[in-house]
Amino acid sequence: MASMTNNNTLSGQWALVTGAAKRIGAAIAKGLHAAGANVAIHYFSSATEAEALVAELNAARAGSALAVSADLKDTRTIAPMMRAVLAQTGRLDILVNNASSFYPTPLESVTEAQWDELIGSNLKAPLFLCQAALPELRKAGGVIINIIDVHAQRPLRNHPLYGVAKAGLAMLTRSLAKDLGPDIRVNGISPGAILWPETGVTDRVQHNIIREIALKRAGDPSDIAAAVVFLVRDAPYVTGQILAVDGGRSVGW
Secondary structure, three states: OHHHOOOOOOOOOEEEEOOOOOHHHHHHHHHHHHOOOEEEEEEOOOHHHHHHHHHHHHHHOOOOEEEEEOOOOOHHHHHHHHHHHHHHHOOOOEEEEOOOOOOOOOHHHOOHHHHHHHHHHHHHHHHHHHHHHHHHHHHHOOEEEEEOOHHHOOOOOOOHHHHHHHHHHHHHHHHHHHHHOOOOEEEEEEEOOOOOOOOOOOHHHHHHHHHOOOOOOOOOHHHHHHHHHHHHHHOOOOOOOEEEEOOOHHHHO
């Protein structure tokens, strides 16, 4: 299987990383690229950041990156996006489902629109992306990586929809590993405190979270990128697993 060779390089392979214009997604794209893979950078609204990242990667290795835009919550966009990627790459070896919506939804005020958005981005879109990528991943003996969350197991106050969506993604990971083996490996990564949300997390909340972490510090997006590379390149006998990259938060919480 082409994408399972443990030769310290992913040279010649193509990865599609969703939500890859910035933050953890960009780190994952850079990590796979540094390991030798070519990368399709998916974005929705962050066109400037996506194009800058593509330019950076192509400057390092010509023709090794491209950008593609789609609103993944609308599943009608998924097949055309996949066709656009394949028209330029000719193959797909790695799919990383990273794109995600995240915000509080207290029960008293939760709406059906919020349900549609949070379930759509965190669970529905990954499912249909896996479906759209299936023929190419089967041909390549490929790998799917789903980015989950520690809160798939441990609820976050006032985030019931987000927690349910990520818990569903965890089960989807295990289910697809069972259904798609031996041709395709499917694993998940469950980040802890890697990057704080862009709004709404006070210094006090950050301090309280750090106190719960065995390593007593936040992680870095490069920690998630390294875990992705490990599962894609260095773990050919690992499937159906969810790797917690959380500094030990999930054991001491």
